[in-house]
Every structure is written in C-alpha cells, then in structure tokens.
Amino acid sequence: MATAFKFDLVSPERLLVSQDVASVVIPGTEGEMTVMADHAPTMTSIKPGVITVNAATGGAERYVVFGGFADILPEGCTVLAESAVHVDEINREDLARRIQEAREDVADAQDHETRTKAEEFLAQLTTLEGAILPA
Incomplete structure (x- = not known):
C-alpha cells in the first residue's frame, strides 16, 4: 500500500480538497505527472485539464482545472x-x-x-472538452 501524503487543491473561490491521498495525477504544462509521497521537490505550472485524486482510503475523485x-x-502537494x-x-x-474567448x-x-x-491554449481547452463532456 502506498504511503499517504497531504494534498490541497485551492481555487480563488474555495478550498476544494484537503486530505491524505495515495497519489495525484496533475496536468503539468510539460506533461501529466503522478505525485506520490516522498516526491522530489518540484514546482510546475499546470494547463487546463483534469486532476485525479486517489484517496488513501481508496476511490478517486476528478477535478477540472483551468491553469495554475x-x-x-x-x-505533500498543493495545487x-x-x-x-x-x-x-x-x-x-x-x-x-472559454473556448470561444x-x-x-x-x-x-x-x-x-x-x-x-x-493556439496552444485553445487546443488544451478543446482536448479538455473532448475528455470530460459526453458527445
């Protein structure tokens, strides 16, 4: 079983997640990255995409983010x-x-x-749209 670590997901409006997790998948601007306990210190920008939070107790939650x-x-990890x-x-x-803008x-x-x-930002948004919204 993976070692748990603290994860916080914060938006300007509110704190969405603050819990111990087994791993988190983040849509980094250089590619998706999986964060686990004892990860090397890193700071990265994120692109529009989906963050997958794998809880230490089991189960996963997904959150759509638009940069940060x-x-x-x-x-721990803070987004x-x-x-x-x-x-x-x-x-x-x-x-x-957002896509029209x-x-x-x-x-x-x-x-x-x-x-x-x-163009890069537009491509990220349209990819996100295809990934999370049913046709």
Whole structure:
C-alpha cells in the first residue's frame, strides 16, 4: 500500500480538497505527472485539464482545472488553480465560453508568439472538452 501524503487543491473561490491521498495525477504544462509521497521537490505550472485524486482510503475523485501551478514537496502537494471545479459540476456553457474567448484571442493575435500561445491554449481547452463532456 502506498504511503499517504497531504494534498490541497485551492481555487480563488474555495478550498476544494484537503486530505491524505495515495497519489495525484496533475496536468503539468510539460506533461501529466503522478505525485506520490516522498516526491522530489518540484514546482510546475499546470494547463487546463483534469486532476485525479486517489484517496488513501481508496476511490478517486476528478477535478477540472483551468491553469495554475503545483508546489510539490516530499510530505505533500498543493495545487493553486486559476479555476477549479469537480468534474461532475462542470458547466458546458462556461467551457464553451472559454473556448470561444480562446478562438477570439487567436484571431486577435498581433504577433507569432502571441498567436502560438493562444493556439496552444485553445487546443488544451478543446482536448479538455473532448475528455470530460459526453458527445
């Protein structure tokens, strides 16, 4: 059995999770990463995606996040999300609005770097939409 560690998921509105967990899967900007107890100290930014929290007592919960960063230490992990909600509470209209805003950002981009970042964010959002919303 995996050693438990402290995990906190915080959004500007509220504390969503604060519990001992066996592992957490985080959508890092450099790729998904699984965090377990005694993980090497790391700080990473996160992209829009799903965080999977595997409780120490069994079972898993999933949360949709829209960016932020994770602070990982051997004894725990804290994710400070720009926005976060339980996957069961995701609002289809809110996600559609975010995708439309990202499309507008791509169209309004004034230079190559800005356009590339906007296109990347749009791709992340549409991938997230496909992963969590039924067709």
